[in-house]
Amino acid sequence: xxxxxxxxxxxxxxxxxxxxxxxxxxxxxxxxxxxxxxxxxxxxxxxxxxxxxxxxxxxxxxxxxxxxxxxxxxxxxxxxxxxxxxxxxxxxxxxxxxxxxxxxxxxxxxxxxxxxxxxxxxxxxxxxxxxxxxxxxxxxxxxxxxxxxxxxxxxxxxxxxxxxxxxxxxxxxxxxxxxxxxxxxxxxxxxxxxxxx
Amino acid sequence: xxxxxxxxxxxxxxxxxxxxxxxxxxxxxxxxxxxxxxxxxxxxxxxxxxxxxxxxxxxxxxxxxxxxxxxxxxxxxxxxxxxxxxxxxxxxxxxxxxxxxxxxxxxxxxxxxxxxxxxxxxxxxxxxxxxxxxxxxxxxxxxxxxxxxxxxxxxxxxxxxxxxxxxxxxxxxxxxxxxxxxxxxxxxxxxxxxxxx
DNA sequence: TCAAAACTAGACAGACCTGTCTGTATGTTC
DNA sequence: GAACATACAGACAGGTCTGTCTAGTTTTGA
Numbered sequence: 141x142x143x144x145x146x147x148x149x150x151x152x153x154x155x156x157x158x159x160x161x162x163x164x165x166x167x168x169x170x171x172x173x174x175x176x177x178x179x180x181x182x183x184x185x186x187x188x189x190x191x192x193x194x195x196x197x198x199x200x201x202x203x204x205x206x207x208x209x210x211x212x213x214x215x216x217x218x219x220x221x222x223x224x225x226x227x228x229x230x231x232x233x234x235x236x237x238x239x240x241x242x243x244x245x246x247x248x249x250x251x252x253x254x255x256x257x258x259x260x261x262x263x264x265x266x267x268x269x270x271x272x273x274x275x276x277x278x279x280x281x282x283x284x285x286x287x288x289x290x291x292x293x294x295x296x297x298x299x300x301x302x303x304x305x306x307x308x309x310x311x312x313x314x315x316x317x318x319x320x321x322x323x324x325x326x327x328x329x330x331x332x333x334x335x336x337x
Numbered sequence: 338x339x340x341x342x343x344x345x346x347x348x349x350x351x352x353x354x355x356x357x358x359x360x361x362x363x364x365x366x367x368x369x370x371x372x373x374x375x376x377x378x379x380x381x382x383x384x385x386x387x388x389x390x391x392x393x394x395x396x397x398x399x400x401x402x403x404x405x406x407x408x409x410x411x412x413x414x415x416x417x418x419x420x421x422x423x424x425x426x427x428x429x430x431x432x433x434x435x436x437x438x439x440x441x442x443x444x445x446x447x448x449x450x451x452x453x454x455x456x457x458x459x460x461x462x463x464x465x466x467x468x469x470x471x472x473x474x475x476x477x478x479x480x481x482x483x484x485x486x487x488x489x490x491x492x493x494x495x496x497x498x499x500x501x502x503x504x505x506x507x508x509x510x511x512x513x514x515x516x517x518x519x520x521x522x523x524x525x526x527x528x529x530x531x532x533x534x
Numbered sequence: 535t536c537a538a539a540a541c542t543a544g545a546c547a548g549a550c551c552t553g554t555c556t557g558t559a560t561g562t563t564c
Numbered sequence: 565g566a567a568c569a570t571a572c573a574g575a576c577a578g579g580t581c582t583g584t585c586t587a588g589t590t591t592t593g594a
């Protein structure tokens with residue numbers, strides 16, 4: 141298989157994925173028809189069904205893309221900070237610029253939980269896997285924080301990570317409900333209160 | 338208008354509302370057809386459209402019912418407790434039995450935010466109004482708590498209420514994502530840590 | 535008793551949905 | 565230049581959706 145062939149093949153697939161990810165997030169999964177995805181991707185229907193066996197599989201693929209992107213942003217945010225405290229808080233703070241975007245509509249994986257009631261479906265697993273990944277990063281940063289300074293030694297890193305995840309999820313869902321940024325600022329303050337300002 | 342007429346008229350309406358509230362919550366709004374609501378309510382299509390001008394208006398009415406019920410449960414939980422600390426924690430603790438129900442699928446108003454992207458729509462306002470109502474109760478209970486005992490006097494009631502709402506929302510959304518109860522228990526612990534165990 | 539109101543069943547319009555299929559065009563590989 | 569993969573356009577089947585409408589029946593209230 142030549143390189144040119146590969147590029148051309150994957151570019152159709154990627155165009156579909158890009159369009160679908162955007163439409164599913166903005167309009168919702170059920171509210172978006174496959175025909176709209178096809179039209180906006182500029183591909184033929186047969187081409188689409190050549191790449192994805194069904195709409196559901198497209199949804200799953202698009203959520204996987206989103207999940208990878210989100211984790212990358214999280215990691216970039218962590219790595220951009222140097223101090224343990226800032227590294228720890230970066231996961232929450234990263235939410236703020238995201239929520240300020242006009243496109244912000246909350247967590248795509250919570251949307252998936254709404255639109256796909258079956259919690260055992262592969263689509264739903266993408267969400268739990270992502271939250272697990274975020275949690276493991278937060279636990280690592282919490283340990284890092286606790287052992288970084290005397291001032292934090294009274295904290296239990298594991299419990300702190302749990303608190304953090306509760307605040308993280310609460311921030312995102314309240315930001316969606318109110319379509320506002322202030323819940324995220326409040327969640328940051330909550331965590332700051334827990335670790336001491 | 339006689340009482341009998343009122344009862345008969347409202348019983349068809351109430352049957353529709355009951356069925357719709359259940360189906361919309363369990364299956365989702367878009368995933369539920371008006372025909373299914375009509376069949377399961379045992380009413381004629383014309384009767385349905387006599388009571389509700391559109392599916393959207395039915396959704397709004399059903400969310401309003403849910404909102405009233407939820408507030409009633411919250412208030413009952415508060416009133417069942419006597420100690421300020423228990424009254425304060427009751428709003429969070431009430432989530433546990435709810436999440437244990439087989440039907441539990443998270444917050445119906447967050448679902449509405451997913452399925453109705455327009456944050457300015459009347460449907461969405463039902464959710465923000467409910468969360469505002471819960472917050473005002475939590476603020477009242479936080480003040481009550483802070484002034485109840487020396488041990489709580491270092492706390493800022495307003496900020497505590499904000500923390501509480503973040504934890505509350507985080508608990509519900511994580512419980513939905515993971516389809517589990519432990520996020521609620523974690524949120525309770527988070528708040529207990531904030532006020533001192 | 536009788537008119538008005540509310541109910542029943544269900545056909546129907548018109549739009550949308552997913553997924554299949556036919557047939558053609560293009561470009562690469564051997 | 566034959567074989568192949570991949571792309572294209574778009575008709576089509578078979579089903580769903582919301583909302584309208586006709587027509588007949590029951591209930592209600594004065």
